[in-house]
Amino acid sequence: MGSTNLTGVIPACVGSISGLQELALFSNALVGGIPPELGLLRNLSLLRLRDNQLTGNLPEGLKGLSQLTTLDLKNNNLNGPLPAEVFANLRQLEELDLSNNTFTGPIPTEIGASGENLTELDLAHNSLNGVIPPGLGNLANLTHLDLSYNRLSGALPAELRGLRPSKLEAIYLSFNNLTGDVAPIGHLTGLSDITLNNNNFSGPIPTGWFNSTQLQVSNLAFNSFSGPVPLGIRNMAPPDLSAVLALFFAGAPAFVLSILEEVAGSIFIGLNSNRLSGSFPDIGRPNYTAAINVSDNNFSGTFRAGPFKKKNVTASFLELINNGPLDLIPGYNLSGLELVSLPNISGTGAPLIAPQMRALNVAGRGIPPTAKLDLRRVPATCPYVSYAQPEGGVITDITFWDACEKSFGCVVNLIGTRAKLSRATREKICLSKISVFLAGDSPGVRFSVGGPGSAFLNNSQGSVYFNDSAFVDHLDLGPGGVAYTGVGFARVQEGNLCRNEGASGVVGITYGVFAALILVSAAAWWAVRATGVLQNMGGKPTRPRLAAAFGVGAYLWGIISVFLAWADLVSDVLVVVEIWRVWSTWVVLTSILAPFVLSALCAGRVLLEDSNRWSPFKARLKWIPFYKLPEPSGPPPLGALPWWKYGLIPITLPATFAYVIVLDCLDLVDKIGGHLRFGFDVYSLHHYSQFRSQLDLVLRSVPQAVFQTALYLLGSSRATRIYIDEQILLRSILLSLLNVLVQFNFLVHECLVTRIPVWLILQRRFASRNCRATRLPDAAAGDEEANDKLSEKVGEL
Known part of the structure; x- marks a missing residue:
């Protein structure tokens, strides 16, 4: 009555059917324990209760089933120890399957008392502990032994040599704590499946295993095997093999089982995660596909692999990572392999020959x-x-x-x-x-x-x-x-x-803070004016100490503003480098060069009129502290030039461009206190600084802030070949806005001090005559009396 949707418990009255020979209730939903009364069925030869939800211990009453040949309790929730009394009396057993339960304790040595009758023993996926009973060596006709996924320990008993090589086809001992060498089972040359992975086995791999033409599965991974790989591995594939040779990675039993169900005649071997050394034998025949894993060993030297014939039955592997200096012989062919793992890959040489490769792992000690x-x-x-x-x-x-x-x-x-x-x-x-x-x-x-x-x-x-x-x-x-x-x-x-998913938010916050700072600074200037600090038009200031502090701050801020303008310029240049060779490069570059070109043109106009006034070879520097510096007079207006001289201005552009750069550097020296002197005349670059700052603000800082913000919001674009580095672009935008904020404060300061309208100040600053140094009053040239009066005035402040 297997697979008939039975529920409930197994009734004890079944034990009263004295003539019953076979009881098969597998693949149902039965619960509860196994009735001890089943031990009364003296003629029972088959008891198959697998794939249910049975619980409890294995009842000792089953020792009465002396004629039982098949006991199958797989895939239940049975627990407790395996009673020795039961197996001492089950001398006729041929098939014993208690796998996938939670049995504990040692394996009863009485199981070996079945002698030549027992052919299949499966105790896998339980919690059995202790050693493997030596009595299992008495099972001379055993064909299938599975003790995997338990807690067994100790070495393999020497008595396992009693197992017949011609009979035993499969042995599974994986995922235990077994130790020592595998000599007691090394004579089993007729095996088709041998799985010993995830133990602590050591010593050499028996050469006899790989001489067998029957071997299909050999998983030796995650142990401590040492020495070389037997050369017989090259001869494992039978001539008529149509499936695969796979040295697969351990730890994926479901993957292995699914392939074994799909592919008949397949061979699976795992050698990874051991202590194997020496050279690895050349492998690979054109008549089969390979999936090879020899990773995490100490192999060295070179070996040949492939080409392999790809079969659409399963994937194929080549795993070489984490070894010694191991590499493939040049000219190898990786055809037929989908996953390849190499210890290193060099950029030199031709591309790898691997038309089926879908993934490459590069890792290991060889990198x-x-x-x-x-x-x-x-x-x-x-x-x-x-x-x-x-x-x-x-x-x-x-x-x-x-x-x-x-x-x-x-x-x-x-x-x-x-x-x-x-x-x-x-x-x-x-x-x-x-x-x-x-x-x-x-x-x-x-x-x-x-x-x-x-x-x-x-x-x-x-x-x-x-x-x-x-x-x-x-x-x-x-x-x-x-x-x-x-x-x-x-x-x-x-x-x-x-x-840059947060570009819009970053831009909103940045410009919001910028607008707030503009409003706060404007309000602060009006507050300063209300204190009387700026009321110094022809009389004493109302707050001398505050005015002095303000003068020192203005001096320092003037120096800082020069460095800020240069930092803003450098950030724009970095943006050009960032977006080089795309259309937006020319927009940014034009904006950077425009203030210099226009300044150079204005300088050319000024030099054509003032060229005879002073020579750069006669220039000297005179140090004047900022608190002794008189207010420079405005530059005199430019006179008329003959028409033909205007044609010289574009021609002299390279020279005047360099002239502007020199003046920009001298502007910093001028702000610190080092002023140009020609004879007894001392000059200031104050008006030139205002001219350049205003021109730079209008032609570079403001346009760059707007344009770069648009690029920042646009982000990287494959269509326009623009790559946006968020840090470079955002830093440039912030510096441009900060430069605008500084120049706004200078403009408001001048407007409040001079009481001249803003539009008129801007008009004066943009005049070409500003593109030169302007002469300071005579007091700056050495008039000691005037200097003393100026010092007294500063002292009163």
Whole structure:
């Protein structure tokens, strides 16, 4: 009555059916314990209660089933120890399956009393502990032994040599705590399946296992096996094998089982995570596909792999990472492999021959620390590269491969490498169909059984298949994900550093603070005027100490304003470098050069009239403290020139351009207190400074603030080939606005002191005659009496 949707408990009255020979209640929803009364069925030969929800202990009453040949209790919730009394009497058992329960305690040595009758023993996925009973060596006809996923410990008993090599086909001891060598089972040359992974076995691998033409599964991963790999591994594939040779990575039993169910005749071997050394035997025949994992060992030297024939039955692997100096022989062919893991990849040489490759892992002890990751050898068919940088190196530059230029794009996974990408690499990524992962839930490469394009990426956020042309758009690194993802993709995930999602908010806050500072500074100036500090027109100031403090502050702020203007200019130049070779470059560059060109033209007009007044070779510097500096007189108006001289102004532009740059440097010296002197005449650059500041403000700072803000809001654009570095652009915008704020304060100060309308001040500042030094009153040249009077006046202040 298997698979008939039975519920409830097994009634005890079943034990009264004395003639019953077989009781099969498998795959139902039965609960409760196994009735001890079943032990009264003296003629029972088969008891199959698997795949139910039975609980409780294994009743000792079952010891009465002396004729029982099959006891199958798999996939229940039975617990407690295995009663020795029961198995001491079940001498006719041929099949014993108690797997996938929660039995505890040791394995009864009485199980071995079945002698030559028992052929299948499965106690996997329980909590059994202790050692493997030596009596199991008496099971001479045993064909299937599965003790995996328990808590067994100790060494393999020598008595297991009694197992017949011609009989035993499969032995599973994985995920226990077994130790020592495997010599007691090394003679089992007729095995088709041997799974010993995730134990502490040591010593050499028996050579006899790999001489068998029957071996299909051999998983020895995550142990401490040492020595070389038996050369017989090269001969394992039978001539008529139509499936795969796979040295798969352990830890994925569901993956293995699903493949075994789909693919008949397959061979699976795992050698990863041991202490194997020496050279690895050459492998790879054209008549089968391989998935090879020899990672986390001490192999060295070179070996040949492939080409392999791709079969659409399962994925294929080549895992070489975390070994010694191990590499493939030049000229190797990786055809037929979907996932390849190499200890290193060099940018020199031809691209890898791997038309089926979908993912490449580069990791291990063979990677030298480097700042430049060269991936030019990756084949164009591979869209995904995962890189693990060793200690001592941080990736800054990446050279991408052909797949990154194709329509489907590419991914480089650098999660955990602490990479700090350079500006050139970021620009390449953000303007292409490239995504570089820096942080988050790192996806792993997985494979489905059968079909082309079966490889996919999987993390806790879901799965994305490589055969999806928009697979990067569907990747999600989770809440902590950080990546540079190019604007060439239709959708980019949260945490994309190429996309400035908060641009509008940053701009709103920046301009809001700027407007508030304009209003606050204007109100502050009116408040200062109300205190009488600025009422110094022909009389004593009403607040001498406050006026003196104000004078010192104005002096310092004048010096700072020069450095601020230069910083603003440098930031604009960096923006030009940032967007070089695209249309917006000329807008920014024109705005930078316009104040210099116009100043140079004005300087040319002034020099054509004043060229004979002084010579630069006679110039000297005179130090005058700011508190002794008289107010410079306004520059005299320019006279008329002959018409032909105006034609010389553009011709002299290179010289006058340099002249303006020199005056800009002298302006800082002038503000500190070092003034030009020609003979007894001392000059000031005060009016020139106002002229240049105002021209720079109108032609550069204000237009740049507006234009760069528009670029910042636009963000990186593949269509216009603009890459926006948020830090560079935002810093330039802030400096431009700060320069505007400073010049606004200077303008308001002059307006309040002189009581001249703003429009008239601007008109005076833009005059060409300002593009020169202006003479200071004679007191500045050395009139001691005038200097003494000036000192007394400052003292009163």
